Amino acid sequence: xxxxxxxxxxxxxxxxxxxxxxxxxxxxxxxxxxxxxxxxxxxxxxxxxxxxxxxxxxxxxxxxxxxxxxxxxxxxxxxxxxxxxxxxxxxxxxxxxxxxxxxxxxxxxxxxxxxxxxxxxxxxxxxxxxxxxxxxxxxxxxxxxxxxxxxxxxxxxxxxxxxxxxxxxxxxxxxxxxxxxxxxxxxxxxxxxxxxxxxxxxxxxxxxxxxxxxxxxxxxxxxxxxxxxxxxxxxxxxxxxxx
Amino acid sequence: xxxxxxxxxxxxxxxxxxxxxxxxxxxxxxxxxxxxxxxxxxxxxxxxxxxxxxxxxxxxxxxxxxxxxxxxxxxxxxxxxxxxxxxxxxxxxxxxxxxxxxxxxxxxxxxxxxxxxxxxxxxxxxxxxxxxxxxxxxxxxxxxxxxxxxxxxxxxxxxxxxxxxxxxxxxxxxxxxxxxxxxxxxxxxx
Numbered sequence: 364x365x366x367x368x369x370x371x372x373x374x375x376x377x378x379x380x381x382x383x384x385x386x387x388x389x390x391x392x393x394x395x396x397x398x399x400x401x402x403x404x405x406x407x408x409x410x411x412x413x414x415x416x417x418x419x420x421x422x423x424x425x426x427x428x429x430x431x432x433x434x435x436x437x438x439x440x441x442x443x444x445x446x447x448x449x450x451x452x453x454x455x456x457x458x459x460x461x462x463x464x465x466x467x468x469x470x471x472x473x474x475x476x477x478x479x480x481x482x483x484x485x486x487x488x489x490x491x492x493x494x495x496x497x498x499x500x501x502x503x504x505x506x507x508x509x510x511x512x513x514x515x516x517x518x519x520x521x522x523x524x525x526x527x528x529x530x531x532x533x534x535x536x537x538x539x540x541x542x543x544x545x546x547x548x549x550x551x552x553x554x555x556x557x558x559x560x561x562x563x564x565x566x567x568x569x570x571x572x573x574x575x576x577x578x579x580x581x582x583x584x585x586x587x588x589x590x591x592x593x594x595x596x597x598x599x600x601x602x603x604x605x606x
Numbered sequence: 607x608x609x610x611x612x613x614x615x616x617x618x619x620x621x622x623x624x625x626x627x628x629x630x631x632x633x634x635x636x637x638x639x640x641x642x643x644x645x646x647x648x649x650x651x652x653x654x655x656x657x658x659x660x661x662x663x664x665x666x667x668x669x670x671x672x673x674x675x676x677x678x679x680x681x682x683x684x685x686x687x688x689x690x691x692x693x694x695x696x697x698x699x700x701x702x703x704x705x706x707x708x709x710x711x712x713x714x715x716x717x718x719x720x721x722x723x724x725x726x727x728x729x730x731x732x733x734x735x736x737x738x739x740x741x742x743x744x745x746x747x748x749x750x751x752x753x754x755x756x757x758x759x760x761x762x763x764x765x766x767x768x769x770x771x772x773x774x775x776x777x778x779x780x781x782x783x784x785x786x787x788x789x790x791x792x793x794x795x796x
Contacts, residue, residue: 382613384737393618393735396654400786403795404766406758410715411728411743412796414677415667416694422631452611465626473622477661491626527619527626534679535667535728536796540739542617559737560615568614591611595795 379595384559391555392516408536408594415535418461420495428494430466430506438488440469440507442583445543445571448500449530452593456500463493463529464504471510480512505583511550523550523557528590536594543588544570616738621661623732624698628663634697636666636709643671646778647744648706651699651731654786658703662733664783666707666744668693673713673725685713699733711746717757724752724759731783740793744781745771766792 386398406412431437449457467473467490470482474489488507496502511521525542532538544557548570551557560566568591577585619627637644647666651659669675674685676692693712697705714722727744745753753759759767769791772779784790 379613383616386737386740388737391618391735391737394737395735396657397659397733397735397785398737399740399790399793400654401790401793403793404762405795407718408796409718409723410675410680411667411669411723411726414675414679416692417677418631450611452613454609454611463626465622473625475622475625477621489625491629493626493631527617527623529619529627534677535730535741538665538730538739539614539616540619540732541614542620556618556737560617562615565612565615568612569617590614593613 379593381562382560382565384556384561388555388559390517391559408534412536412594413534415531415533415538417459417531418495419459422461423493423495428492428502428504430488430490430492430504432505433489434487436487438468438485438507440485440488440510442505443508444503444505444577444579444583444585445526445588446501446503446577446585447571447588447590449496449502449590449592450500451533452591456496456498457533457592458496458498458500460496460500460502460530460532461493462496462502464491464506464526466490466506466509466526467512469507469510471512478512482510482512508545516555521550521553523548523554530590530592532592532594534594537592539590539592541569541590545586546570546572618734618737619663619732619739621734623661623663624700627696628698632694632696634695634705634707636668636693636695636707637691639708641708641710643710644708645711646706646776647709647727647772647781648704648778649772649781649783650703651705651733652703652782652784653735654784654790656784656787658699659733659785660700660703662699662703662731662736664697664699664705665730665732666695666709666727667730668709668727669712669715671710671713673715675715714752721757722752724749724756726756726758729781729783731785733785736785740785740791741796742783742791742793743770744779746779747771747774762792765789
């Protein structure tokens, strides 16, 4: 069934019916002064929301998807391939989608002035990549597995290994910034950012899986992670009936 | 049987977004700064204590001066769309929580079911501490009549409406964004 919303009703969170984390999540200290506290105003999707930016092949360098080949030498760490499909909720591939990623190096350090974690920078690793999805919605990056790192949110707080992802979707309503995690991470139960997503199934959709098909012999392990984009209005409240 | 796939949830952009998102491809210049129509849109991103947020990012999306979006869903071919106009910009908020764009004032765009909306720019706000980006709109202070008739603005109370109208300043526009607390910006679920 389709959700009908009365325009200009107010909702506490634009959480797309429990998929997104709420803004206000006390365990994540950074939210306390930054999370919008007042109800959001629902507006119907107008042409402003039903459109959004798209970039073509000319915007991308063919090497932008390979984070291990951006410097004179190779970065240290476990070389991995991360790939998957970008899909609409109907399972159809989203073609030509700009996928932007960034991550810590294998030691758990970002190439950023604000990161003061006592772990080494890698002169051969910047940690940024981008690509466009192909006609089947596929994206693919070669990189090194990011290390975990401490982040001072609470005593002995460590982030699970993750790669940041940014996608535009087909419209402004589909804009998504998220994080991809790795299977079996022992830090999941302790991470307030991951656990801010209340729905367990939704949370687990952010965990990649080891994929022998993506794994290249004598070269790199492969991790598969599909991304599903959609806006609030396209999200059904209940599972559809199966005929 | 139609299977509906579950959406991928959002996560915070974190404090290191500049590595991946503030690079060469997407800039604060929606139009060339030398464009005679160029309009400077600047502001400060503030937290609930009134302190600047220096590790955030603001994105803007808009129609061109004729009110046309550079997107296939805008099928109004009678409106000109100049070559090279995308209508999208991105600015970090360092230092001091400040962001700044060079853009043009968009034309009015239609409201579903008839009528027009006042000229506006859609805004996405990203930062450490925001588990999902926040969405708001910039309206223009010189559009008093259109703003009064706008279907979004006209249904908000005066306090909420006033947070969405930019202020003319130094030949450009200022639009401060307050994430929470007194005078907080009105945010939308889109």
